[in-house]
Amino acid sequence: MDEKPRGRLKPDRVPIPSIKPAERISSFDECLLLYTKEQAIEEAQRCIQCARPWCVEACPIDQDCRLYLKQIAEGDFEGAVGTILKDNPMASCLGKVCYSYCEPACVIGKRGDPVAIRHLKWAALAYGNGSRTYELEWIRDKAVAIVGFGPAGLTAAWVLARRGYAVTVFESSHKLGGLVTQTIPPYRLSPETFGEDMRRLEHLKIEFRQGVRVGDDLDVKDLFDMGYAAIFIGIGTHKPGTLNVPGNDLPGVYIALDFLKSVFDGDRPPIGGTVAIIGGGDVAVDCSRTVLRLGVDKSIILYRRTRDEMPAFDEEVEDALAEGVEVRYLVSPIEFRGRDVVESVVCQKMELGPLDESGRRRPVPVKGEEIVLPVDHVIVAIGQKADLSVIPDMGLRIDKDGIVVANPETCETSIEGIFAGGGRSIVHAMATGRRAAESIAKYLEGKAVTPTAASPQ
Ligand SMILES: Cc1cc2nc3c(=O)[nH]c(=O)nc-3n(C[C@H](O)[C@H](O)[C@H](O)COP(=O)(O)OP(=O)(O)OC[C@H]3O[C@@H](n4cnc5c(N)ncnc54)[C@H](O)[C@@H]3O)c2cc1C
Ligand code: SF4
Ligand code: SF4
Missing domain, CATH: 1.10.1060.10 (Alpha-helical ferredoxin)
Structure with a gap:
């Protein structure tokens, strides 16, 4: 960066107001x-x-x-x-x-x-007038199927529908919005906020078929027989990572995504007392703050590295700490114990060793040092990935963030007419949805599918 702040620079931000x-x-x-x-x-x-x-x-x-x-x-x-x-x-x-x-x-x-x-x-x-809508500019005679309506699918649908293509969305959930509406807690993002974005799309030609799980209810390739000229797959990362330690199937041990989905669907799983949350990412932090709001006595994040290596967004960690979440660093669960339900977590103490392939210092066990933490519930939040079992044989792979990777520049899969994308954040997923839609438009117009100006991020 060579730009230097000039003139009468005001270094302090107008504080962002928040509830105490x-x-x-x-x-x-x-x-x-x-x-x-x-x-x-x-x-x-x-x-x-x-x-x-x-x-x-x-x-x-x-x-x-x-x-x-x-x-x-x-x-x-x-x-x-x-x-x-x-x-x-x-x-x-x-x-x-x-x-x-x-x-x-x-x-x-x-x-x-x-x-x-x-x-x-x-x-x-x-x-300003935030409630204005996008208008249909023209109509074309080709139809596109979008599988999954998270930020990637929504953005692909938006680009293509504005260009006049008839878009049909096939979404397995009864909720539109993907992880945004299924898991991001309302204390950060109310469902009404997503509704504002959806209302701006209402004049576009987008049809929704919800409760249809592509791969189970119909095959991706069946969509061509149904008349769709191209397909975008944006199925997100809904397959949770599991912790292979003894006791991980004890009652009272929850998987983070399932837990958040059921809480925000109105079906509150029983939870109380001391809750240990395993992981150091945004999902772990969201679970820790969610359980506080469900009235538990203590919410404790167990993370195997230190605060410096924690992948969670800093602002969220600060908010969690301010709300009373406790974080214990350099501990890694090796067993969940309990007779009929989980009663404690046995943790191995860790220290930081040399750098690993992610560029962070690798946690290594401190021999002979274990601690036993009495708990009432555990939530495992150690990552999630795309479920590729529904879309086999398309030359797709999963990256280190668990996300479907097709051609990173054009989003093409190895099957002609099928494109795929998704991202580690809302805006990254939107970027792939836009890139895929640009490629789909070129493909439908009979042009060579080449990368668009926006580079992959
Ligand atoms: C708890 C939590 C908090 C987060 N907080 C933030 C945040 O604050 N800011 C941020 O930028 N990002 C956040 N993220 C990440 C963000 O939500 C994701 O990166 C983003 O939603 C990914 O978009 P996507 O379109 O790739 O996938 P998704 O949002 O997962 O959408 C995929 C959609 O496909 C559907 N689907 C899956 N399989 C099928 C199938 N076979 N057939 C039909 N439909 C299918 C799913 O139901 C889903 O609706 C958070 C994620 C989580 C889990
Ligand atoms: S927000 Fe303004 S000051 Fe900051 S980098 Fe952008 S143009 Fe420059
Ligand atoms: S990264 Fe882009 S979308 Fe996100 S806040 Fe900044 S300008 Fe807005």
Whole structure:
């Protein structure tokens, strides 16, 4: 980065308002609060409008945040909404829970706090006309099937429907939105927020067939016989990782994704007392904060490395700690014990060794040092991956994040007319959905499928 903050730089961010930790754990209401109009304008005015906007380059969907910040700084919230929605069909969700890849790239961060780019997206939508809809521009006679309606499928559907293709979505869940609506807790993202994004799509020609699991209810290739000229597969990462330790099948040991899905579907599994959550990622942190809101006495994250290596988004870890979640570092569960239900977790003490292939220091056991932690429940949150059993023989593989990888530049699979994508965050998944849709459009127009300008992230 060669851009240097110039002029009268304001290093301090206008603080993002939120509900106090002690108060917010008594409900699932959203914790972050909106800036006032005046606060939004003041915060946006901190942007120095860099000639080379590193923030835009860092955004996987190339959201033109420099422009929307300028518009907000001038009080033009309507203009800002137009700028945002042009690139972003999930702007309402991303304004609240994007992992804001743009912000660490912001040059103001060199001397102070980066501009609150994500939070200002929310402000723009709230104070401009965020409820405007996308309009159908023209109609073509070809139809495309989208398998899975998470952020990748939604974005692919948005691009293709706006280009006039008839889109049909096949979604196994009764909920649309994928992991966003099935698992992201409402205290970070209310279901109504996803509803705002969905309402903007209502004039496009997108048909929904829910409760259809492709691979079980019908085969991917059957979709061609049904008349679809191309298929996009965006099935996400719904196959949970399992911990192969004795006692992992004891009652009271939950799998994180299943646990979150059932809580947010209204079916609250019995939980209370001391809950140990195994893992150090965002899913573990979301479980730790969710169980607090379900009224448990203690929520303890067990992580085998240290805070520095923890993959969870820093802001979330801070929020969890403020709410009273305890984190024990350098411990790895080796057994769950209990007679009829889980009663304790036996942990091996760890220390950090040399770097591993992920570039982080590898945890190695400290011989002879074990601790036994009495617990009432355990939640295992050690990752999840795509379930490729439903879509065999397409030349697909799973990357280190568990995500389906087709051709990373064009999203083509080894079967003509079938494309695939997904991502480790909402905005990464959206980027692959857009890339795949661009490829599908070229394929349907009989053009060579070549990479689009936006590079894979
Ligand atoms: C607890 C949790 C919290 C998270 N928090 C954040 C966050 O704050 N910010 C962020 O950016 N990201 C977050 N993520 C990650 C984000 O949700 C995912 O990266 C994103 O949803 C991936 O999008 P996708 O479209 O690839 O897959 P998904 O969202 O998983 O969508 C795939 C869809 O396909 C459907 N499906 C699966 N198999 C089939 C089939 N065979 N037939 C038909 N339909 C099928 C599924 O039901 C699902 O609706 C979080 C994830 C979790 C689990
Ligand atoms: S948000 Fe930061 S990096 Fe982006 S244009 Fe403004 S000051 Fe520059
Ligand atoms: S979508 Fe996310 S990464 Fe992109 S500009 Fe918005 S907050 Fe930043």
